[in-house]
Amino acid sequence: MSDSPDILHDRSSWLERAKTLSEALPFMRQFSDETLVIKFGGHAMESDDLFRLFARDIVLLKQVGINPVVVHGGGPQIDQMLKRLDINTPRVDGLRFTDEATVEVVEMILSGKINKQIVSAINEAGGFAVGLSGKDGHLIRARKLRRTKKDPDSNIERVLDLGFVGEPAEITPHILDFFRESDVIPVIAPVGMGGAGETFNINADTAAGAVAGATGARRLLMLTDVAGVLDKAGNLIPEMTASQVKGYIEDGTISGGMIPKVETCLDAVANGVDAAVILDGRVPHALLLELFTPHGVGTLIKAD
Numbered sequence: 541m542s543d544s545p546d547i548l549h550d551r552s553s554w555l556e557r558a559k560t561l562s563e564a565l566p567f568m569r570q571f572s573d574e575t576l577v578i579k580f581g582g583h584a585m586e587s588d589d590l591f592r593l594f595a596r597d598i599v600l601l602k603q604v605g606i607n608p609v610v611v612h613g614g615g616p617q618i619d620q621m622l623k624r625l626d627i628n629t630p631r632v633d634g635l636r637f638t639d640e641a642t643v644e645v646v647e648m649i650l651s652g653k654i655n656k657q658i659v660s661a662i663n664e665a666g667g668f669a670v671g672l673s674g675k676d677g678h679l680i681r682a683r684k685l686r687r688t689k690k691d692p693d694s695n696i697e698r699v700l701d702l703g704f705v706g707e708p709a710e711i712t713p714h715i716l717d718f719f720r721e722s723d724v725i726p727v728i729a730p731v732g733m734g735g736a737g738e739t740f741n742i743n744a745d746t747a748a749g750a751v752a753g754a755t756g757a758r759r760l761l762m763l764t765d766v767a768g769v770l771d772k773a774g775n776l777i778p779e780m781t782a783s784q785v786k787g788y789i790e791d792g793t794i795s796g797g798m799i800p801k802v803e804t805c806l807d808a809v810a811n812g813v814d815a816a817v818i819l820d821g822r823v824p825h826a827l828l829l830e831l832f833t834p835h836g837v838g839t840l841i842k843a844d
C-alpha cells in the first residue's frame with residue numbers, strides 16, 4: 541500500500557526539521573562554553589509573543605552549553621512612565637537627560653519592572669534567571685558621562701551636562717564568572733553606581749558593549765527593531781569591518797541611533813570580542829537563526 545499525500549507531506553516537513561536541527565550541531569559546538577552577551581532593546585520587547593520566544597531562545601542557549609548574559613534596555617517603557625508622572629526630560633543625541641527625579645524613575649523601571657519581567661519570562665520558559673543591576677556585586681562602576689558637542693553657530697566645542705547619565709568606568713565580571721559555572725542566566729539592568737554612591741543611567745547598548753568586552757564574550761548580539769545596518773539603497777549589509785563602519789558613518793549611510801550602536805560594536809571588537817551583530821528583534825527566533833544557521837540574519841561587525 542502506498543503512503544497517503546498527508547503522510548508524505550508530514551514526513552517531508554519532519555525531515556526538514558530534522559535537517560535544520562542536525563545542521564545546527566556544528567554551530568552549537570562552535571559556541572559551546574562561550575559567553576554571548578545579548579542586548580535586548582526596549583523596542584524589541586514590545587510584543588508579548590516575541591518576548592516569550594526570546595526567553596525560550598535564551599533557555600535553549602543555556603541548555604546547549606552556551607553562556608548567555610542578557611543586558612536589557614527599556615527606553616520606551618521609561619518614556620511611558622515619565623509621561624504618566626508628567627516629567628518632561630529631553631533626549632540629547634539619543635541619550636536621556638537624567639535629573640534626580642528622572643533617575644529614580646529610570647531605576648524603578650529598568651531594575652524593577654523590566655528586569656523582573658525578563659527574569660520571569662526566562663524562568664517560565666524553564667530557565668533559571670537571576671536579575672541584577674550594575675550596582676550588584678560592583679558589576680558596573682560608573683562615572684558621569686563626559687560628552688562634548690560642537691555648537692553649529694559658533695563652532696565652539698561645548699561640554700554637555702546630561703545630569704545622572706553615566707558611562708561604565710570599570711566592570712567587575714566576578715559575579716558573572718560565578719554564574720557561568722552554574723545553570724543561572726544573568727539578566728542585567730543598565731544602572732550603575734558612582735564613586736559617591738550616586739545612581740547613574742547608562743545607555744543599554746553601551747552597558748552591553750562594556751560587559752561583552754570585560755567578560756571575553758565571543759559575540760555581542762544587539763537586538764533592535766530594524767533588519768540590521770542598511771546601505772543607502774535600503775539593503776541589509778550582511779558584514780562590515782571596523783574601517784568600513786567608519787566609512788559608512790563619514791558618508792552618512794549610518795546616522796542617528798545607529799551611530800552609538802555601531803560605535804559600541806567597534807569598542808567591543810577592539811576589546812577582544814570576536815564579532816558583534818546588530819539584528820532584528822522583530823524576527824521570531826532571530827537569535828537562533830543568527831547563531832545556528834550558516835546565513836545569519838543581521839549585520840556582523842568584525843575587526844579589520
Ligand SMILES: Nc1ncnc2c1ncn2[C@@H]1O[C@H](COP(=O)(O)OP(=O)(O)O)[C@@H](O)[C@H]1O
Pocket residue numbers: 581582583584615634745763764765766768769770771793794795796797798799801
Ligand atoms: N544605515 C542604517 N541602517 C539601519 N538603521 C539606521 C541606519 N542609519 C540610521 N538608522 C536608524 O537607527 C535606528 C536604530 O537605532 P535606535 O532607534 O536607537 O535602536 P534601539 O531603540 O533598538 O536602541 C533605526 O530605527 C534607524 O532609524
Ligand SMILES: CC(=O)N[C@@H](CCC(=O)OP(=O)(O)O)C(=O)O
Pocket residue numbers: 580581582583612613614615616618634635636646705706730741742743744745
Ligand atoms: C542614558 C540613556 O539614554 N539611558 C537609557 C537606558 C535605557 C535604554 O538604553 O533602553 P533602549 O535600549 O530600549 O533604548 C534611557 O534612559 O532610555
